[in-house]
Amino acid sequence: MIFIVTLVFHILLGTANINISKLQCPLLLTMPNIVILIAIV
Known part of the structure; x- marks a missing residue:
């Protein structure tokens, strides 16, 4: 996860x-956005 x-x-x-x-x-405020970005990338 950290990686x-x-x-x-x-x-x-x-x-x-x-x-x-x-x-x-x-x-920085919402971690789920990172997951969304992973899906986009």
């Missing part, structure tokens, strides 16, 4: 560097 979250954050920081500012608040 997956770390991997997703690496993907966000690397690929969606611009979008992370938009997703930063909901990402």
Whole structure:
């Protein structure tokens, strides 16, 4: 679980560097969004 979250954050920081500012608040507040992002990626 921790590995997956770390991997997703690496993907966000690397690929969606611009979008992370938009997703930063909901990402930090709600963990399920990370699961949704995994499904998208």
